[in-house]
Amino acid sequence: MSEKREDYISWDEYFMGVAKLSAMRSKDPNTQVGACIVSQDNKILSMGYNGFPIGCSDDEFPWAREGEPLDNKYFYTTHSELNAILNYRGGSLDGAKMYVSLFPCNECAKAIIQSGIKTIVYAEDKYKATASVIASKRMLRTAGVQLVLYKSTGRKIEIEL
Numbered sequence: 001m002s003e004k005r006e007d008y009i010s011w012d013e014y015f016m017g018v019a020k021l022s023a024m025r026s027k028d029p030n031t032q033v034g035a036c037i038v039s040q041d042n043k044i045l046s047m048g049y050n051g052f053p054i055g056c057s058d059d060e061f062p063w064a065r066e067g068e069p070l071d072n073k074y075f076y077t078t079h080s081e082l083n084a085i086l087n088y089r090g091g092s093l094d095g096a097k098m099y100v101s102l103f104p105c106n107e108c109a110k111a112i113i114q115s116g117i118k119t120i121v122y123a124e125d126k127y128k129a130t131a132s133v134i135a136s137k138r139m140l141r142t143a144g145v146q147l148v149l150y151k152s153t154g155r156k157i158e159i160e161l
């Protein structure tokens with residue numbers, strides 16, 4: 001009998017890979033973020049990426065980072081984490097895990113806590129010095145959400161599409 005394959009991807013690589021693949025759907029020219037929500041028994045429940053709400057055209061709303069609040073993206077974008085939570089239509093997310101390519105902001109932190117997600121596995125934390133992320137960590141830690149920095153295995157995957 002032939003032996004089983006040994007170079008299959010791990011659960012962590014699988015879920016962070018799905019989060020990063022989701023991020024590739026984002027139209028944001030500066031930062032693409034992806035999230036993948038997983039049940040306690042390793043089933044994918046939902047995914048999301050950052051973008052404008054349904055019906056708000058990617059070609060009409062602004063992608064700029066600067067300028068007046070009404071003329072830049074920040075009032076209009078839905079973050080990947082919130083999209084992943086809202087995309088889930090199956091009931092409770094109690095005890096679920098979220099894999100996300102960038103640490104969640106304070107607004108998403110509130111949604112994560114309220115939805116019952118108990119663990120966040122994040123790949124990057126490039127805005128860690130901002131008030132938003134400091135406030136986010138304060139709430140998440142106080143609420144008992146486990147924060148896990150994803151350790152890259154360095155594996156590169158090429159997929160023909």
Ligand SMILES: Nc1nc(=O)n([C@H]2C[C@H](O)[C@@H](COP(=O)(O)O)O2)cc1CO
Nearest residue numbers: 028030031033050077079080103104105
């Ligand atoms: N955790 C996050 N999830 C997200 O989906 N985002 C989104 C909002 C914007 O579309 C983009 C950040 O844009 P910028 O400020 O790096 O050009 O990423 C941002 C953060 C940061 O907290």
Ligand SMILES: [Zn+2]
Nearest residue numbers: 079104105108
């Ligand atoms: Zn957010």
